[in-house]
Amino acid sequence: MLEISHLRFDVTAEDGSGVEILRDISLSVDDGKLVVITGPNGGGKTTLARAIMGLNQPTGGSIRWNGRDITNLSITERAKAGVSYGFQQPPRFKGMKVRDLIALAAGKEELTPTEGCQYLTQVGLCADDYIDREVDASLSGGEVKRIEIATILARKAGLMIFDEPEAGIDLWSFARLTETFENIHKKGDSTLLIISHQERIIRLADEILVIEQGRVDKHGTQEEIFPQIMARTLPGCGYMREGVR
Secondary structure, eight states: EEEEEEEEEEEETSSEEEEEEEEEEEEEOOOOEEEEEEEEEESSSSHHHHHHHHHSSOOOOEEEEOOOOOOTTOOHHHTTTEEEEEEESOOEEEEEHHHHHHHHHOOOOOOHOOOOOOOHHHHHOHHHHHHEEESTTTHHHHHHHHHHHHHHHTOOOOOOEETTTTOOOHHHHHHHHHHHHHHHHHHHHEEEEOOOOOHHOOOOOOEEEEEEEEEEEEEEEHHHHHHHHHHHTTTTTTBBSSSOO
């Protein structure tokens, strides 16, 4: 279980004044749930996700994962505890092959052909076509994102956090990504937190968390929250979108 209690994150503006980015956020997420975090841009969604991963150090409150206080742990320590993070724009590693990146994530010197096939197949990629590819600019945004998910699967992460995985990918890749999230969720081995504005991803959720102005505006089941955000989202000015690029 993920438990967040009175979490705050403040920064100092250029004029020296304090700016509250996260304001007293408290919530809990049960094991195996798929929770979509949505809300207006600039509301604090990514800051919250980065704080859970340890990329931002909160200025107050606590974060517990499976009963362990991870608030002050390093990123590496959190990764070892089973927390993982998928970036909105995953890094590329020129000169590193897909097999080496997945092996590194799995904590192994090398992968067996069966292991490589297993992880890539789970994210909808043919192992024969990708296992010896370099993780460089020759891969599309959707391909890199699915390879990143494969590395998270290889880590056997219990908590998977994804920051707008739909950003910058084509419609076909988006469809495969949603299938991947559905399959991971059906297995029930991991808790998923997905930041998204996309209706198709939001509809996958067990629970929806709306973050606005650094606070939890709404948190509940999809059945409770989805009609509310549909009602307040107006064409051209809302925060929920239907299509992809």
